[in-house]
Amino acid sequence: VTVRVVCAQLDPVLLDLPGNLARAADAVATAVGRGADIVVLPELVTSGYLLDSTDEAMSVAITPDDARLAAWRAPLRGTGSLVVGGICERGEDGRLYNSAVLLDAGGVVAVYRKTHLWNREKRFFTPGAEPAPVLDTAFGRIGILVCYDLEFPEVPRTLALAGADLLLAPTNWSELPRPAGEQPPQVLNARMAARANHVFVAVCDRTGTERGQRWTGGTAVIDPEGWVLALPDEDGYAIADLVVESARNRQTSTVNHVLGDRRPDLYRL
Amino acid sequence: VTVRVVCAQLDPVLLDLPGNLARAADAVATAVGRGADIVVLPELVTSGYLLDSTDEAMSVAITPDDARLAAWRAPLRGTGSLVVGGICERGEDGRLYNSAVLLDAGGVVAVYRKTHLWNREKRFFTPGAEPAPVLDTAFGRIGILVCYDLEFPEVPRTLALAGADLLLAPTNWSELPRPAGEQPPQVLNARMAARANHVFVAVCDRTGTERGQRWTGGTAVIDPEGWVLALPDEDGYAIADLVVESARNRQTSTVNHVLGDRRPDLYRL
Numbered sequence: 001v002t003v004r005v006v007c008a009q010l011d012p013v014l015l016d017l018p019g020n021l022a023r024a025a026d027a028v029a030t031a032v033g034r035g036a037d038i039v040v041l042p043e044l045v046t047s048g049y050l051l052d053s054t055d056e057a058m059s060v061a062i063t064p065d066d067a068r069l070a071a072w073r074a075p076l077r078g079t080g081s082l083v084v085g086g087i088c089e090r091g092e093d094g095r096l097y098n099s100a101v102l103l104d105a106g107g108v109v110a111v112y113r114k115t116h117l118w119n120r121e122k123r124f125f126t127p128g129a130e131p132a133p134v135l136d137t138a139f140g141r142i143g144i145l146v147c148y149d150l151e152f153p154e155v156p157r158t159l160a161l162a163g164a165d166l167l168l169a170p171t172n173w174s175e176l177p178r179p180a181g182e183q184p185p186q187v188l189n190a191r192m193a194a195r196a197n198h199v200f201v202a203v204c205d206r207t208g209t210e211r212g213q214r215w216t217g218g219t220a221v222i223d224p225e226g227w228v229l230a231l232p233d234e235d236g237y238a239i240a241d242l243v244v245e246s247a248r249n250r251q252t253s254t255v256n257h258v259l260g261d262r263r264p265d266l267y268r269l
Numbered sequence: 270v271t272v273r274v275v276c277a278q279l280d281p282v283l284l285d286l287p288g289n290l291a292r293a294a295d296a297v298a299t300a301v302g303r304g305a306d307i308v309v310l311p312e313l314v315t316s317g318y319l320l321d322s323t324d325e326a327m328s329v330a331i332t333p334d335d336a337r338l339a340a341w342r343a344p345l346r347g348t349g350s351l352v353v354g355g356i357c358e359r360g361e362d363g364r365l366y367n368s369a370v371l372l373d374a375g376g377v378v379a380v381y382r383k384t385h386l387w388n389r390e391k392r393f394f395t396p397g398a399e400p401a402p403v404l405d406t407a408f409g410r411i412g413i414l415v416c417y418d419l420e421f422p423e424v425p426r427t428l429a430l431a432g433a434d435l436l437l438a439p440t441n442w443s444e445l446p447r448p449a450g451e452q453p454p455q456v457l458n459a460r461m462a463a464r465a466n467h468v469f470v471a472v473c474d475r476t477g478t479e480r481g482q483r484w485t486g487g488t489a490v491i492d493p494e495g496w497v498l499a500l501p502d503e504d505g506y507a508i509a510d511l512v513v514e515s516a517r518n519r520q521t522s523t524v525n526h527v528l529g530d531r532r533p534d535l536y537r538l
Binding site: 115122131188 | 417451465494
């Protein structure tokens with residue numbers, strides 16, 4: 001099957017939960033209007049990123065079954081399409097998680113709580129206790145991970161070994177210095193994660209500035225060789241049609257295989 | 270300590286063992302003349318790569334203590350400098366290995382037998398049974414790996430976890446198609462291996478063509494953020510001065526650490 005992935009690169013407003021929910025819902029509607037089978041939104045798209053305290057985070061925290069997320073699901077009605085995006089999650093245990101929710105028209109398909117926390121996130125989020133998931137969907141086997149998770153090669157590798165064809169990664173990538181002419185290092189890293197594991201990778205990053213922090217706008221849809229298939233258009237939508245099962249052919253010569261050539265007995269990890 | 274690494278990007282002649290030994294010895298002398306503490310030569314620099322049979326490989330196989338390698342060690346005399354390069358190794362077991370030898374003025378410091386074999390190598394080489402090593406030297410803790418090993422993120426990760434500051438990688442990278450303006454994917458991969466593990470990486474690749482196979486000439490010295498410090502000059506020498514211990518500071522924020530933030534309990538590798 002050919003799967004159309006649309007990443008909607010937004011600029012969430014810090015602490016503006018109703019506005020962020022509405023802007024994301026509009027983006028889902030636009031993406032579905034442009035034929036999306038899978039819509040990817042940024043990390044923490046409902047809350048913004050530069051939260052400064054547990055109180056601030058709690059003030060914009062929601063549960064994955066929050067009724068207001070129906071606005072994201074409405075545009076999916078009558079389609080089999082999926083949307084994944086980041087929320088500041090209030091857990092049933094009262095703790096806060098930096099989570100990605102996967103929704104279809106009917107409700108919540110999966111929730112993944114980010115397992116590697118960056119910097120201030122450690123002040124108010126609890127790291128997830130469950131590994132990043134792989135879900136068998138009508139659009140292939142989808143792995144979900146969030147931002148800093150990607151910096152650990154073990155995570156995309158674990159997802160590929162679990163059968164993922166396509167990784168969906170909501171991110172909020174801080175803008176880092178780089179030499180002229182170079183791509184953002186996080187984009188290069190995502191490309192090499194795709195290549196090392198022969199999976200498609202769809203990253204949805206964000207734009208704008210929060211409390212002095214500039215964001216990278218590094219959204220990209222990447223093929224299993226690590227080449228960029230799509231970057232955001234002027235409206236922020238990166239759109240690519242993927243033959244998702246093609247990721248499963250991991251034979252790189254008559255006698256070589258991306259995963260089969262591993263020597264796990266020699267790794268000390 | 271500041272360590273000068275010099276990669277000598279050569280064009281070995283297939284099956285010309287005496288000529289290749291001599292050209293590599295000249296390159297070591299030149300590198301030491303230019304102040305090298307560590308000289309890196311390509312993979313299979315004594316034999317060429319596109320060997321076609323066990324007979325061909327056996328005809329150019331040597332042992333790591335072959336007397337002819339004294340020509341590589343001679344320029345090191347009176348220095349503490351090291352040279353690493355690839356040989357077609359005839360083992361004491363009569364088998365053939367694609368090996369990297371590390372030499373100092375006095376003799377053989379270490380031998381590493383490539384553990385991940387690419388394509389035709391599987392026809393005549395036996396894969397190494399021991400993991401890629403980390404060696405404590407006067408120039409820092411040095412990890413050694415060969416070409417296709419780098420494509421497995423587990424290998425540089427294992428070396429970094431074992432304490433490596435600097436990875437030395439003799440390679441013979443086949444030229445792969447790439448979009449205009451893109452670096453060779455193997456170079457990008459080596460850069461991201463450096464960045465993911467916060468280690469220096471010195472890759473010594475080769476140039477030329479053998480039996481229709483074109484080589485990439487992807488030699489690069491890379492810093493622990495993944496940026497390229499040095500590429501080959503017009504004579505093929507990539508020269509960089511590294512503060513090797515700086516790789517050991519793997520703290521990326523007051524509360525983040527490249528290796529300490531790992532979640533090994535969640536990886537299925």
